[in-house]
Amino acid sequence: MNKSFKAGVVQFDVECGRIEDNLAKLSGYLENLASERVSLAVLPEMFSCSFDNENLKAHSRSTPNIIERLSVLALEHGMAIAGTLPEQEEDRIYNTMVFIDTDGKIKGKYRKLHLFRLTGEHLYYTAGNEVVTVESTLGRIGLMTCYDLRFPEIARALFLKGAQLIVVSAQWPEPRKDHWETLIKARAIENQLFMVCSNRTGTDAGLCFPGMSMIADPVGKVLVHAGGDTTSVIAEIDPEAVRIIRTLIPCMMDRRAEVYG
Numbered sequence: 001m002n003k004s005f006k007a008g009v010v011q012f013d014v015e016c017g018r019i020e021d022n023l024a025k026l027s028g029y030l031e032n033l034a035s036e037r038v039s040l041a042v043l044p045e046m047f048s049c050s051f052d053n054e055n056l057k058a059h060s061r062s063t064p065n066i067i068e069r070l071s072v073l074a075l076e077h078g079m080a081i082a083g084t085l086p087e088q089e090e091d092r093i094y095n096t097m098v099f100i101d102t103d104g105k106i107k108g109k110y111r112k113l114h115l116f117r118l119t120g121e122h123l124y125y126t127a128g129n130e131v132v133t134v135e136s137t138l139g140r141i142g143l144m145t146c147y148d149l150r151f152p153e154i155a156r157a158l159f160l161k162g163a164q165l166i167v168v169s170a171q172w173p174e175p176r177k178d179h180w181e182t183l184i185k186a187r188a189i190e191n192q193l194f195m196v197c198s199n200r201t202g203t204d205a206g207l208c209f210p211g212m213s214m215i216a217d218p219v220g221k222v223l224v225h226a227g228g229d230t231t232s233v234i235a236e237i238d239p240e241a242v243r244i245i246r247t248l249i250p251c252m253m254d255r256r257a258e259v260y261g
Helices: 018-037 053-060 063-077 146-150 153-162 172-189 240-250
Strands: 004-013 040-044 080-087 092-100 106-111 135-138 139-145 165-170 195-197 199-203 207-210 215-216 223-224 231-235
Touching: 004 018, 018 040, 018 106, 018 153, 040 165, 040 195, 053 080, 053 092, 063 080, 063 092, 063 165, 063 231, 080 139, 080 165, 092 139, 106 135, 106 165, 106 231, 139 153, 146 153, 146 165, 146 172, 153 172, 153 195, 165 172, 172 195, 172 207, 172 215, 223 231
Parallel strands: 004 040, 004 195, 040 080, 139 165, 165 195
Antiparallel strands: 004 231, 080 092, 092 106, 135 139, 195 215, 199 207, 215 223
């Protein structure tokens, strides 16, 4: 990451099981972001089909085609795109974030490490086992998904791998919206990096989702907040801000790894 660029987050009501309807909504938002010369777009968790858990194998068969469609769009507009979809490998289903770079190529995949037991994710999905950063045209970027925000270890691992920005896709519910805001700012401050975080709106299975997609800078300042509407919002990412705060407060240098790992 060596020059400023625009990042955008998209939030909409992800309809359960309705892939084409969701992609139609998404397409409009991505075209709008492209018209604003956005270089990075982050999408909600399970943006293609939501948590239609009884039909995941069928939805997973659509995932390669969806990725191909997004890759064409990414190349056409010079816009990296990140979001999660269901991925099947043998008889296992993963909640997988795909990072498509500005050249349309897949630069990394991240399988959600922490499955949310409260909604039974562990009954339908297999947890990943790898912390993932991608070397992109926009710099080194870390990948996280929703519940991962509650585990500072993963954000710290991404920091130690050299990430200067973390993208988060989420379906984070209304009752814990204050936690969402607090954790995003905390992860940014702790690791002195940008957080680019997308959450959905609407309702599903009795849960209400508040949106509140956010981009926070390396000192925890919220650069843009999407509120509760179905929308997309944009902020400028200046990599110099990462260098400045890491020089002013050298957390990496002052870590006591020999004491606490």
